[in-house]
Amino acid sequence: MMENWKIYKSFNKLNGIIAGSTTKNVEKNYSYSLAVHTGEKVDLIELNRKNFSEKFPENYKFITFLQIHSDIVIDVSDFNFYTNWYRGSIEADGMVTNKKEVVLCSLTADCLALLAFDPIAEIIGVAHAGWRGTQKNIAKNLIKKMQKLGAKIENIKVALSPSIKSCCYEVGEEVAKNFTQFSEALVKTGEKKWHLDISIVNKLQLMDLNIKEENIEVSTICTSCQNSDYFSYRKECGCTGRFINFIAMRKQD
């Protein structure tokens, strides 16, 4: 199953990194939702998390945070893990680390996750970007935080996860007005109706920081269109689980 999750071609060819996005599994509790904040029985979700963590070598640590649609990115390099899973009472929407064998996890259902890696400086980062985080340009904070640890713009590779795409993401004026400068990402479809693609906005924001276009991989998957494999908040009318977008560095000898 782990192999099905490794959807990011640009990371798969690199030795030092494990990255991917989980998919639904109807044979598991709540179709393999991995979120403990969406109202399901936590002990059953914990079984899914246990199953997820068992795909990795035994000593790996896992970290999630309480995502609040902010632009806060924290450095968790010196983080103390008291258990195998840090379950996230920290409010933030991004994390970076220079530690190996730490799995940074972002839970989504339609929102975008950014997975970033500098293979030379050996720094990774993850961020959660819905329209609010995108409007606040969390991509910029993620990259800045990685640079603070020693990452170099020219070496950073970013993968943008499956997310709801413009085919399915209709927004009103209050959302659309924040993205009028991104004409490639915003299509007017009617009186006060637009369709928005936040993955395109994030890609443009990354390119504004001089991240090379060939170093940005954008998943073509729309979570709403491909709802059989991915949770979609919109498609499932708000009653839905979350999948995990993850990235970790391996120790190499």
Ligand SMILES: [Zn+2]
């Ligand atoms: Zn779609």
